[in-house]
Amino acid sequence: MSGEVMSGLALAEAFYTRAVAPLVAVPHAACLLGEGSEVLGFDTSQSRDHEWGPRVQIFVDTAHVDTVRARMRHLPPVFEGFDTAWFSLATGTVTHHVHVTTLDEWVTEALGLDPRKGMDAAAWLGLPQQRLLHVTAGRVFHDDDGELTRVRRLLTWYPDDVWAWMMLSGWHLIGNTEPMRGRCIETGDLLGERLLTARLCRLIMELTFLQERHYWPYDKWFGAAFARRNAAATLSKMLEQALTGKEPDATIALRDAVTWLGHHHNTLGVGVQVAPRYGPFEVGINNAVRPYETANAGDYVQALRESITNDTLRNLIQVGSIDQLTHSDDAIVTHTDWAARFRHEYRDAITRSAHE
Template sequence: MTSFEPGLALARSFYAEAVAPLVRAPHAACLLGEGSEVLGYDDERSTDHEWGPRVQLLVPPERTGEVRRAVEAGLPREYGGRPTAWYSLATGTVSHHVEITTFDAWIAEQLGFDPRAGLDHADWLALPQQRLLHVTRGEVFRDDPGDLTRVRAMLEWYPDDVWRWLLAAQWHLIGNTEPLLGRTLETGDRRGARLLAAKLCRLAMETAFLQERRYRPYDKWFGTAFAELEAAATLGPLLDAEDFTSALLELAHRQNALGLAAPVVPAAGDFRVGINDAVRPYRVVNAGEIAASAVAAISDPALRSLVAVGGIDQLTHADDAMVTFTPWPRELAAVYRSLLASA
């Protein structure tokens, strides 16, 4: 039995030893896009489908036919003890997985548009983080034209104003959720309390990703990626114990340390309803103040005036069906763009 080798390492040597000698055209070579191995999370279990020696080649449009013929003629049947042709879900056939395409076609498939023309705030807000991971994670083995390297650098993280707005939206969501947990506990709704506790846990973890400038993967790898964050050592035990107040206070201190906005002294106290001076005995943090500080620091007046409902990942489930098989991300970009234009 062939011993397991992480897919990214397999792709690196597969390109260098089996594919690169066949390609005479200037090109970029990489392993990006979908797949657990792109994130570095694959293991032996991952090899049961859509896994094996593979690489993407991005070549000039006039050279694709030449490169395709050379690869098909020269690719070995096996590499590293594994077949180079295996079942492809996309084509429904057994074929090799040296993807040969142009940069223009590849980036349009990954993002739905070409970011080299520039990204406005609407583009950023409508880009699912999983798509951003498709482009910014993995590894580039070669990049003769340089386009891939430049685009990866462009997409490394959100512009500061967009970052502030997403953080504001995250704290708004926290502030809306936290008192509901207290109310369900008070009424004895244990099932509702469990749902809200899980939601608060997720919101806190998402906040840590935002604060550490890390795009978060979809649910299968969400917890795995969270464990890699610097904040996880402190936040993890608090969230496991459902000590949400301490966890959110820790996140509030970390927010101040970013220097993105005027600092807000983290505080916890009874929930003030905001109507008729009503106060309820549910311990909450001052999430609204933190959100307001982030909004106030936004330099673009249009974005600053936009209600902080969040980007696509905060508004929707943004799963594979939406991200890959629908026009919703680009449709949502048009909605953001319209709102910003009318602000």
């Protein structure tokens, strides 16, 4: 296969099969997981300007780590036209990129926890979805004892209560944003309206990922990953119209998109059926009603809340997961303890909710 057309995942699998596997010679798992556009299947020729090339992770028992690492000195210098030793951000040197370690160590480093020890709601809510993709995306090439496969299965998707709470949080955010956009249109605040239009489009896309049970990646690949969702065939044109069209076409497109999400909610089997509808915005104070139409987002919030069996999570204020609260850039995903700190905050909030 030509190096010009080979994807990173295909290169990694060939590299493992033909160059790495013959050197391992002990029970192991092999994969390409973790960071990198190729793990998500989004790599292009531009991806090759850094941290791209023949690479693979090898997981072995602790007793075999040093021996297998030493054997990697016998890797070929070139594979499929690519150097097997290249600059490593992790070591700051030019070296091969066969990462030999234990599964326990790698998983804990990738997630900040080991899911085999159990995960409460706070652990799920404080984990950026990009980190979950670090473990669940990519490809496993070999798994002697099946333990790596088991870890990936544990992380396939959120528990039902957490999933419902994240979806109700998504509906809550849509319900809060729609009337603000209507107010901006009413007052002639074009810039504000455009910002809120973009926010609504983002929230609609996020809810689509949740409804389809698929983790969303960080912003660089968010739109590309959305294009792979089943709903994109219908929603993409609506969202493009909302972002580029003039009034009233933009508002109509947003209304159509939210209504479509409402209908799709009714196919999920989570909570009671809710009929999508639009009507004047009810402020909720002094019986005030404002003359811009908004969806019945609150009905979906209530239906989803009633489906949650965990009392403390059901009563938690609907701020959403870490990815619904903030942008998961590198500082949140990989380079700081912020994700762990969020987990502690969620756990504290859930504990306080249980005593209120």
